[in-house]
């Protein structure tokens with residue numbers, strides 16, 4: 001049966017507030033036996049933290065969260081020394097891969113993701129390691145991150161700083177790129193729908209997967225932004241509306 005790969009920000013919640021009806025919509029999919037996973041570019045939080053956040057809104061996320069940190073870790077080899085310039089979610093994923101995490105010095109790989117504590121020192125050590133030959137992996141390239149205080153600079157902004165100073169472009173792992181797509185395909189197969197609020201990430205991921213794209217207007221895209229590129233296959237005010245269309 002085809003999987004529903006759900007973006008989190010703009011689909012399940014928006015800037016920390018649950019989107020009304022979305023948790024019930026996931027529970028309807030679960031009750032109908034439809035496979036569901038949660039596909040997020042937010043690399044900062046450990047998986048257990050995201051699962052706990054889902055539990056607080058009434059959704060069982062256990063074992064069903066796929067993050068850009070996990071995608072980035074697939075680009076790391078067992079035994080690599082990895083300089084992590086990002087949050088605990090990246091550290092967790094890299095350690096699970098059997099690699100060693102360092103915060104400065106020589107490295108085989110530099111992984112950069114969103115980190116509200118990013119500073120000039122971290123920029124310097126990341127750039128030095130890349131200039132010395134480390135592979136440069138970015139969790140994602142989202143320019144902004146929605147928070148209760150409004151849009152703040154996202155992981156992509158920090159990646160851009162490192163790329164500019166190192167004069168090196170990263171391999172990007174998160175949505176809509178190949179590493180993320182391969183994680184979804186390996187777990188859920190070739191049939192599915194990506195539901196998200198951002199055509200540039202969720203829509204392009206759907207195209208790469210060969211899945212349908214269900215666009216919701218509960219996040220950053222509004223009716224005045226239509227039509228979108230890539231185009232959507234299904235359009236709903238929110239996840240609940242798309243699930244209504246599917247399940248009746």
Ligand SMILES: [Mg+2]
Pocket residue numbers: 007008009010011196197198219
């Ligand atoms: Mg989103």
